[in-house]
Amino acid sequence: MNVLLSIEDLHLNFRTFWGTAYVLDGVNLKIYEDEVFGLVGETGCGKSVTSMSILRLLPSNAELSGKIIFEGQNLLELPEKELRKIRGKKISIVFQDPMSSLNPLFKIKTQMGDIIKLHHNIDKDEALKKAEKLLRAVNLPDPHRVLESYPHQLSGGMRQRIMIAMALSFEPSLLIADEPTTALDVTIQKQILDLILELKKKYHFSVLLITHDLGVVAETCDRVGVMYAGNIVEVADANKLFENPLHPYTQGLLSAIPDPRYKKPLKPLRGNVPSLLEPPPGCRFHPRCDFAMKICSKKKPKLVEYSENHTVACHIYRRGNEK
Amino acid sequence: MTDGPLIRVENLKKYFPFKESLFSRKVKYLKAVDGVSFSIKKGETLALVGETGSGKTTTGRTIMRLYEPTGGKIYFEGKKITKLPKKKFQKIRMQMQMIYQDPYSSLNPRMSILNIIAEPLRQLKVENIEDRVLELLESVGLSKEHMYKYPDEISGGQQQRVAIARALAVNPKFLVLDEPTSALDVSVQAQILNLLENLQKDKNFTYLFISHDLSVVRYISHRVAIMYLGKVMEIGTVEQIFENPQHPYTRILLESVPIPDPKDRRRKKLVLPGEIPSPLNPPSGCPFHTRCPFAKDMCSEKEPDYVEVENGHLVKCHFVEVMK
Secondary structure, eight states, X not given: OOEEEEEEEEEEEEEETTEEEEEEEEEEEEEETTOEEEEEOOTTSSHHHHHHHHHTOOOTTEEEEEEEEETTEETTTSOHHHHHHHBTTTEEEEOSOHHHHSOTTSOHHHHHHHHHHHHHTOOHHHHXXXXXXXXXXXXXXXXXXXXXXXXXXXXXXXXXXXXXHHHHTTOOSEEEEESTTTTSOHHHHHHXXXXXXXXXXXXXXXXXXXXXXXXXXXXHOSEEEEEETTEEEEEEEHHHHHHSOOSHHHHHHHHHSOBTTBOOOOOOOOSOOOOSSSOOSXXXXXXXXXXXXXXXXXXXXXXXXXXXXXXXXOGGGOTTTOO | OOSSOSEEEEEEEEEEEEESSTTOOOEEEEEEEEEEEEEEOTTOEEEEEOOTTSSHHHHHHHHTTSSOOSEEEEEETTEEXXXXXXXXXXXXXXXXXXXXXXXGGGSOTTSXXXXXXXXXXXXXXXXXXXXXXXXXXXXXXXXXXXTTOOGGGSOHHHHHHHHHHHHHTTOOSEEEEESTTTXXXXXXXXXXXXXXXXXXXXXXXXXXXXXXXXXXXXXXXXEEEEEETTXXXXXXXXXXXXXXXXXXXXXXXXXXXXXSOGGGGGSOOOOOOSOOOOTTSOOSSSTTTTTOTTXXXXXXXXXXXXXEEETTEEXXXXXXXXXX
């Protein structure tokens, strides 16, 4: 499999009134062609910010360093003009709240038509035809009526389908979906996830799915990365991660979620997520970890390969195979 | 005290009036809750489950009489509270407390945690307020150091604990929990769920747990009611609902829940077509017939009655085969 996007040692700090927040602390990540990669973690772990860094959609107080290689180019060094050829075209993004991604004052046809017209250099009629075709591709019934509607006249599920249709209009090779179903009901969530997988099969793009829901990850992703306080702590095939979680944080997360199939005791993680203004030294998880050793507060563990397609950043697994 | 249910709701209705346009004379009604009946025993948790707009929150609020019911009866410890005058109701109202989804907006940002919890105690003229507040804080897993902080200085999970402590201050018997963990991260959610469960064991609380998250419902509840467009479609024990769901809607809802196990993916799943219809203009007959894969002609004509498939397991569907 070929690597589509590779993030190497990505650091991100935000300068704030209270001091510098160390938001990403050396993120390493590879996304292969034609795969669904899930990035999971709790609020504030840096999963959304990682995706925003890929598209360089960050506020002006952000300090970004490292490399993001996409099709042989480092996106972080690309001039804005060049980046525009990639952003929204080769890499598109779908956000959590479809209502705030659409302009409430314009009809869908204006919003979709404008974008298609601009990027494809075609006239209005052709653009509308293309928009209609796209809406059919995302299984929206009666695309004509949808194009004539304002966002508030459509349901959350329909709006999210429109966002996906817009994201796909340039046949991207990477679709970033940032909590695409968090605002939706479970039955609609199922429809949207099925749709993304169906479209992926048809158009062969890769998906970076950002979510806090381990159930969604288990249902849709090929590979999974677990994030905690700005670090990727474990990356593995979905099957391996759920069957044999290695990092104490991953283990903690999995034993804290209820299972709809049966009642099992819930073991919450102790403590709270650390402040990123003063992150703990060494492994950022060590103050909450039941297996913490002396070294954990001194040295940050690197991501090492534990078995094939299963890497973990934890001192417990240091034996032998560190690269 | 008799062994009767703590809370009994009979044919509860809440209609909100609306006009189709600003100038139309005709007033129509949005039937948010339309004939809901259930009872909850002492020390039991009943979960109300449904999608957005199914009327689960309105049901909870109507039971608390935050909304005056349009019709139906509510009994608390066998006493009818629906028509009770305000003053008399207030005494009972104190034994019923509510916890909301967003803990931050349910706490006054300008009051310290001490004052937030002390407020109801002062009304009750409790002595040694600080000791009592500390006792309450400890019962929800907080300590003295939190007493003088303000809501924005503590985490979301801790805020929810404060909201719970405040509800417990008046020694309630019945708690309406409206999506109490939806705004929290999974690890914090587990803490709050365990706390609620332990409090119930200690003090024999009765819960009405409103949620859209079926995994959480499976964990916390004893009985479950599935709501759709203001009506209860199926009600039963947690085992009856999760292991032997009878209503097509319940079955599809359960199959839509993502399961945290990739091996489960291969199972063939039913997908629910379409979306929940507008409650402003609900379908005729069975409210679910527009999306039901098994719907027949009769479903759009006649609203089904409840069928008891097992002891206490009621299903509102024309085509449930009675298992005997």
